[in-house]
Amino acid sequence: MADRCGSVLVMTNSRDVTADVVLRVLAERGVPVVRLDPGADLHAGASLTAMYGMGGQRGSLRTRSRELDLTRVRSVWVRRASPYGGPAQLEEQDRRFAAAQALWGAGGILASLPGAHYVNHPWANRGAEYKPAQLAVARRHGFPVPDTLITNELSAAQEFVAGQAGGVVYKPLWNTAYEVDGLPRQVWVREVRGNELTAGVEVCPHLFQAKVDKAFDVRVTAVGDRLFAIRIDSPDLDWRHRQGLMECAPVLVPGEVSRAVAGYLGELRLVYGAFDFAVTGAGEWYFLECNPNGQWAWQLPETTDAIAQAIADQLQRGPDT
Missing domain, CATH: 3.30.470.20 (ATP-grasp fold, B domain)
Incomplete structure (x- = not known):
């Protein structure tokens, strides 16, 4: 196995115990690692600089404990970084502006490191x-895919559910944070019957899928x-x-x-x-x-x-x- 010199950059939050499992393996192998949560750390003492021009591309990342030459990053592990946000002390509009600049600025720098191997690249992620893209790609490569309807039309949903003799399940298109009475709630995959469908289907796209036996x-x-x-x-x-x-x-x-x-x-x-x-x-x-x-x-x-x-x-x- 080839072994390129340079550090591994791990982008994740400080509570990511899954990342810790791999970091212990890399430490045992003597591979240098820099851990960064850009959405939080850039407001807590970390700094990021990049230069682009006729002389090439260069840059640096400084955290509380590390300094990293961005041209010498061998790999980037894109794990579970916090969302980009603006400093808490700013007014709401300024905080939104700063958060957007961080996303498009810091996010763009960290997604464009020269010669680095991404697992996975954030844009690919x-x-x-x-x-919908997953289902389309899966079909192209020969996976059997259950009949699936994505719609915000009530009549289409009713017709689909009525036509599936083996039953239908609902699953969210994205794992959106949701609270009831201030407590977090998870939307699980669940079976759906025709009499449960209401005009609420029309609020947003819903994914209905034939239940696999x-x-x-x-x-x-x-x-x-x-x-x-x-x-x-x-x-x-x-x-x-x-x-x-x-x-x-x-x-x-x-x-x-x-x-x-x-x-x-x-x-x-x-x-x-x-x-x-x-x-x-x-x-x-x-x-x-x-x-x-x-x-x-x-x-x-x-x-x-x-x-x-x-x-x-x-x-x-x-x-x-």
Whole structure:
């Protein structure tokens, strides 16, 4: 494995314990790492400078404990950074202005580091997060995809639900923060019946999907060309709802699924992807979604360790040159 000199830049928040797993591996390997939460740290003593011109591109990042030459970043791991925000002491309008400048300025610098290997590039991450795009790309690469309707038209939703003999589920198009009486609430995947549909459908697009008669779920975590798959047995339609009740075991990935995963990652320019499948009793793997920045440290200890090592390999190696 080639090993490019320079530091690994990890962009995430200070509470990201999943990132800590990989950082320990990199520390054991003696790979220098700079950790940055640009949305928060640039208001707390960190500074970022970049120069562009006929003489080339150069720049520097200074945090409370590190100084980094931006031309010597071998890899960037884009994890769970805080949203860009303006300094709290500013008035609301000025704070919004400062937040936008930080997004387009600091965000642009950190997404354009010369020669760095991104896992994943932030613009690739954003593009791959749209569920309609996921479904379209999955179909192009041969994944079976459940019949899916995205609409804000009540009559279309009613007609779709009535036409699915095996039932229909609803899932949000984006995991938007939601509160009830000041307490956070999660919108889980749930089954929907025709008599539950109201004019509320017309407020925004909703995603309705034919319910798969599944025997179990599978999570496939892809890191480059390496796949780590576990079977998930859960009493819930959405296994994330009560993870303490699910049972996990390693499972083999069929060859056609492996090839489709490779094609999917290639089209969307992803190094990492967390794929979710519903597997029927007949052995069909139905594509549900792919989170380009999905969590993975909740899996079996041996799987978690293997994924951490694979991500560390990507970051340590840097780009292929």
